[in-house]
Amino acid sequence: MALMARFGTEAKPISGGQSLTPMMNMRIARPAHLVDLNDLLELDFIRVADGVVEIGAMTRHARVASAPEVVRELPLLAEAANTIGHYAIRQRGTLGGSLVHADPAAQLPLIAVTLGAEIVLKSVRGLRIVAAQDFFLSIMTVDIAEDEILTSVRFPAMGRSTGWAFDLVSRRRGDFAMASVALALDMDDAGRVSSLRFGIGGVSPVPARLEVVEQAAFGHQLQAGMIAALAAQASAEIDPEDTPQLPATYLRELVDLLSRRSLKKATETLGETV
Amino acid sequence: MSGTKQIFLTVNGETHEVSVPPRKLLVDVLRDDLHLTGTHTGCEHGVCGACTILVDGQPARACLSYAVQMEGHELRTIEAMAADGELKPLQRALHEEHGLQCGFCTAGIVMTFEAYLRDNPEPTEDEVRDVLSGNLCRCTGYQNIVSAVLKAASEMREEAQV
Structure with missing residues (x-):
């Protein structure tokens, strides 16, 4: 903390170094x-x-992905963490590092936003807690002061009966996602949606919850027709950048596909007791 | 950032004193200062896996750490494999299954699976392919590496039972 206070903008904290060191090797940072x-x-x-x-x-991705407490209380986080980079990368990369790096396509910022996590920041001045949806400001830009270090993240445990799904499409295994979807789904006794948290990553500067889709799902049963309608809505809701490499129409199709697959999977995992 | 820093690095059970610039990558110190050239430098941004070594038993890219970060940690490199002149099961299997041609990627693959097979002695083919996705090989087309890993895993299980 004292070092961060002393060097300010001149200094960068380094954790696993799986993002910062490549950027330094390429002289971008x-x-x-x-x-x-x-x-x-x-x-x-x-x-x-x-x-x-x-x-x-400083908890490494490999531990987040396999710790029994995380698998039991936050299966969505464990599954997403297990898709980060490659096996060796997951042994070094850390939760805090991924969140402050804030790559738009990264898994952990998406999960933090989807589950409404709180980010804990520390400096010599004291402690500050920021909601995940306020923490991510833009591409690789977060609400952190130059003398602050992210020290922990507080996730609300998912209910044991909560259904969930995480899915992504990338060009090659271990590459950053072109688009990703994270869902947490609760239903009432009549099989109607009582709560849906619908997070989407990769297609905007920061991961976002699609509140319009969440509200549209409320009170409905999720049969095939409803799933298709919600997926279409999700795909219409996003506003991706249109580039020759990744045309917006293609990204919309990906989001439609990922949303359908994820909604179906979330209904299948409902009430599964671990 | 100028000057050098005196550090102690423990590599393959031996502690070395080296004087290195703080920004010198671990892989460069291993190769240039300690002359352990079995660890290869490929992409220098963590993608190719050629420089994979073990840090405290876990695989890590030597191109994504600075040597000065490694004081107090146990490093193992490919030179520690077959140090007694006898190939490890995976090295043997890579030879028998023709799991390498030029060999540039091989050290990284051996080190990656040294840790993985220790923690996961009974991997499925899918799991092997998933782990191997972090090591690029431009010669073999991967099929023979997958066969070699599966063969080594099964031999290691048999050895463990004896």
Whole structure:
């Protein structure tokens, strides 16, 4: 903390280095000072208390993906973490690092926004807590002061009966997603949607919840017709950049496909007890 | 960032004292300062997997760490494999299954699966392919590497039972 306060904008904290070091190797990033967080073992933890799963910033993706507490309380997070990069990358990359890096296509910012996580930031000035949906400001830009370090993330535990799905499309295995979808779904006893959290990543500067789709689903049963209608709505709701490499029409089709697949999977995982 | 820093690196059970610039990548220190050239430098941004080594037993890209970060950690490189002159099961299987041609990617693959097979002794073919997706090979087309890993896993299970 003292180092961050002393060097300010000149310094970058480095955790797993799976994003920052490539950027430095390519000379895209040239920080004057690096503050290494890797030996801060106190930031590598998973605590479950009062319906909240708090995960330390230095917790590696491999641990997030396989820790029994995460698999039980946040299966959506565990599954998404297991798709980050490759096996060796997941042994080094960290939860906090991925969130502050804030690649628009990254898995963990999407899950944090979808589940309404809280981001815990620390500096010599004290503690600050920011809601995930306010934390991500733009492409690779987050609400963090130059002397602050992200120390942990608080996820509300998913209900045991909550259905969920995570899916993405990338060009090659381990590449960043062109589009990704994360869902958490609850239904009432009559099989009608009582809550849907519908997060979408990769197609906008920051991951976002599609509130229009969430509201449209409320109170409805999710048969094939309804799923197709919601997926079409999701695909119409996004406003992706149109580039020769990734035409907007193609991204809309991807979102339609991912939404249909994910809504179906979420209904299938409903009420599954782990 | 100027000057050098005196550090101690523990590689394959031996501790070396080296004087390195803080921005020198671990892979460059291994190769240039410690002359352990079995670890290869490929893409230098974590994609190709050629520089994969073990840090405290877990696979890591040596091109994505700075050597000065590695004080107090146990590093293992390809030189530690077959150090006693006998090939490890995966090295043997790669030879028998023709799982390499030029060999540039092989060290990274051996180190990746050294950790993976220790933690997952009974992988499915799909799981092997998923892990192997982090190591690029431009010669083999991967099929023979997959066969070699599966063969090594089965041999290691048999050895463990004896």
